[in-house]
Amino acid sequence: MxxxxxxxxxxxxxxxxxxxxxxxxxxxxxxxxxxxxxxxxxxxxxxxxxxxxxxxxxxxxxxxxxxxxxxxxxxxxxxxxxxxxxxxxxxxxxxxxxxxxxxxxxxxxxxxxxxxxxxxxxxxxxxxxxxxxxxxxxxxxxxxxxxxxxxxxxxxxxxxxxxxxxxxxxxxxxxxxxxxxxxxxxxxxxxxxxxxxxxxxxxxxxxxxxxxxxxxxxxxxxxxxxxxxxxxxxxxxxxxxxxxxxxxxxxxxxxxxxxxxxxxxxxxxxxxxxxxxxxxxxxxxxxxxxxxxxxxxxxxxxxxxxxxxxxxxxxxDTPIPPHAQTTGGTQKLDAGQEVRIRFDAVTVRHAADLPPALDAVSFAALPRGLTALVGASGAGKSTALHALMALVQPEAGRILVNETPLTTLDATDWLRHVAWVPQRPHVFEGTVRDNIALGQSDPPQDEVERAARAAQAHDFIAALPQGYDTPLGERGLGLSGGQVQRLALARALLKPAKLVLLDEATAQLDAQTQAQVGAAILALAKERCVILAAHRLSTVLQADHVVVLEAGRVIEQGAPADLLRADGAFARLVRAHEPAVQEQA
The missing domain is CATH 1.20.1560.10 (ABC transporter type 1, transmembrane domain)
Known part of the structure; x- marks a missing residue:
């Protein structure tokens, strides 16, 4: 048989x-x-x-x-x-x-x-x-x-x-x-x-x-x-x-x-x-x-x-988790259209027996500006970014892109409008230039270098044996964690995306480089919609809008200065993690 x-x-x-x-x-x-x-x-x-x-x-x-x-x-x-x-x-x-x-x-x-x-x-x-x-x-x-x-x-x-x-x-x-x-x-x-x-x-x-x-x-x-x-x-x-x-x-x-x-x-x-x-x-x-x-x-x-x-x-035969299933939308955004993001009571649950990673989260991100998601580890910051990339699907609520539900958009077309810097970026086999220009059709060298300079990566790239033509092994063998992170940031800056998502993009950088990269992020936010998830709050204090998450719920949001004056959860985070930054602010 x-x-x-x-x-x-x-x-x-x-x-x-x-x-x-x-x-x-x-x-x-x-x-x-x-x-x-x-x-x-x-x-x-x-x-x-x-x-x-x-x-x-x-x-x-x-x-x-x-x-x-x-x-x-x-x-x-x-x-x-x-x-x-x-x-x-x-x-x-x-x-x-x-x-x-x-x-x-x-x-x-x-x-x-x-x-x-x-x-x-x-x-x-x-x-x-x-x-x-x-x-x-x-x-x-x-x-x-x-x-x-x-x-x-x-x-x-x-x-x-x-x-x-x-x-x-x-x-x-x-x-x-x-x-x-x-x-x-x-x-x-x-x-x-x-x-x-x-x-x-x-x-x-x-x-x-x-x-x-x-x-x-x-x-x-x-x-x-x-x-x-x-x-x-x-x-x-x-x-x-x-x-x-x-x-x-x-x-x-x-x-x-x-x-x-x-x-x-x-x-x-x-x-x-x-x-x-x-x-x-x-x-x-x-x-x-x-x-x-x-x-x-x-x-x-x-x-x-x-x-x-x-x-x-x-x-x-492994069943696709409900949070990973897509609806297969067909709508597309215009190439030159700016992106406005709005979370409308979004709830995301990774498994039926787990508490929600996001619980009725609502906030908005302007087409040009920096929106910061802050909170302790496990608060739901990364999940919110994953939801924006359609990697997880809400079980309740809606994510709206220019007032259009994300689930009705063509997933492949939508991701062309998104640039992404994860906590642990991946370096692929190929040259430095190949890794920065990932997904781009042979961009000019001056544009690659401009992105690398903005990400504070040009100097260490120029010091490599073959510069931008230096071959990199799997996981960026030979590069430090901070250098790999700056390569990933240059990759995101080079991509002509209207939405830039940064998940702890400066976590592995020293204070001086972090300040320089933070300035590049702020400059980028004047042209695109940037959403930043972060623990370190030096860049967050200069954001246009801050969303404070705790256990998947929004407990506070608003302009950084207003939140500091309110002396609530955000002010406590600032005092606990970076008191020196608060004094500078």
Whole structure:
């Protein structure tokens, strides 16, 4: 009985059925050429050995065999290429589906998952499906079609040998299934263990510095080694079953071929059949069992694919959280239109059993000006910014863009109007210039430098070995946290976005650089709508509007000077965190 994983694998066949049929057709044609090749060889040997004729008399047969060899080789390679292209199409489609599903799940969901496990599923898991579609499925069809074609030619030559072939052929897959019973469970356990090992190993590499500093790197290495040893033992169990299947298949096919040879030998000895007929059948007997013998290898590919499909199905079946679901709006903003933001009693809840991250939040941000969101960690500042980027959806209330509900806007078009600097910016493989110009179509160098200067990044970039052409590794290897943050800020300044969202954009900067970057933010706010979430309040005191959040609720909002005079929550935050700044104000 087919498992749910195998039914899912087979359901993908409909997308590549023409290619699979073409691969099977080419393989079947190559199988027919085996029959022709055996007939020619049997004719040559019979004429020369039995009829005592010269090689010159069979030159035509010998000459015909050469193009048959070449054509068989070409057909087999063509069949493999077609099958592998079909498998590649399935892999591309699945990766596309997984990517879209991960996008739908949202970055907030991804932050709670193991990156090693996800990477193993998307890369190794999908690659493991290649042999299933490229080899197992085509050869399963050929396992039936080629032996049947051979049997059609064997039976007229020798019905006894044909009967032996017909009776022994089903025993091979039966023995293979009996021996391989339980391999599916072993493969699924192996994939689960591989996912754990990949996740642990990647986490160990990413946190290697921390592990060294806390003196637990050796212990972590022992844990990874134990997982690796467990995986090795499991792999050997799977291979033992696979090798046992191969031995059983080889044994059964060898015994069957020997039976055919013995029957033919006795009948030739007693003169009950012609040499040509017996030799022709004997040449075809190994080719009759060859697809059945190969099925052991392909059956192992099936087991591996089923094991990999378990993780793929688990990921694809992960329900999209309600807060991450989008309505798929179609409205678009005009390219030159300014952006006015208004939160109207917005409530966001990340999970049904958790308190709301935002609870009936209402505030407005002008098209040109700086709106600051302040509050303790967990107050809801980042959630408000995520909601503006449509990464989370309100369960109540509305976010209005120019009095148009955000849910009615086309998400892709809306994000073109948004620039974003997160708390922990990501640096991609590429040059410094590539990272600043991310998403822009080859902007002029002077504009890139202008953005870098505004973000106080030009000086350290110019000091790099190749300046703006210096290649950066993953996570900005070689750059400090503050330098990476300034690169991200330059990226946001370069993007011609009407809405700029800054989440702790100056958190990793020293006081002098923070003041310079703060001035750049204030200058930017004169031209665009800027919303800043911050703990440090030096820039906040110069904002046009301040929204104070506590446990997801707005407890105070207004101009900074008015809030300080009111001596409420905002004034207490200022006194607690930056009394020196209050004195300057």
């Amino acid at each position: 087919a498992t749910s994983e195998e039914l899912w694998l087979k359901a993908r066949k409909k997308d590549i059925r023409p290619q699979l049929n073409r691969a099977v057709g080419l393989g079947l044609f190559a199988g027919w050429l085996i029959i022709v090749q055996a007939w020619l060889l049997a004719r040559v040997v019979s004429v020369v050995i039995i009829d005592h004729q010269h090689l010159a008399d069979v030159w035509g047969y010998l000459a015909a065999m050469l193009p048959i060899f070449a054509l068989r080789f070409a057909l087999m390679r063509a069949a493999e290429n077609v099958a592998f292209e079909a498998a590649a199409q399935v892999r591309r489609d699945l990766r596309g589906r997984l990517y879209e599903h991960l996008q739908a799940l949202g970055p907030l969901w991804l932050t709670r998952q193991s990156s090693g496990d996800i990477a193993n599923t998307i890369v190794t898991g999908i690659d493991a499906l290649e042999a299933y579609y490229a080899r197992y499925l085509p050869n399963m069809s050929l396992t039936a079609l080629v032996p049947l074609s051979i049997l059609v030619f064997v039976l007229p030559q020798d019905w006894v040998s044909g009967l032996v072939l017909l009776l022994t052929a089903p025993l091979i897959p039966i023995f293979m299934i009996l021996i391989g019973k339980g391999t599916e469970t072993l493969n699924q356990q192996q994939w689960q263990l591989l996912s754990r090992m990949s996740a642990r190993f990647l986490d160990s590499l990413q946190g290697l510095t921390t592990l060294k500093l806390f003196g637990v790197s050796r212990h972590e290495a022992e844990v990874v080694a134990a997982l690796t040893e467990e995986y090795r033992i499991g792999t050997m169990k799977v291979l033992r079953v696979a090798f046992l299947s191969s031995v059983a298949l080889e044994f059964m096919s060898t015994i069957s071929i020997a039976m055919v040879a013995v029957f033919i030998g006795f009948r030739l000895f007693y003169g009950e059949m012609q040499f040509f007929n017996g030799f022709f059948v004997l040449l075809l007997a190994p080719e009759f069992y060859l697809p059945l013998r190969n099925m052991g290898t392909f059956y192992h590919a099936r087991m591996e694919a089923i094991g990999a499909a378990q993780n793929l199905l688990k990921l694809l």
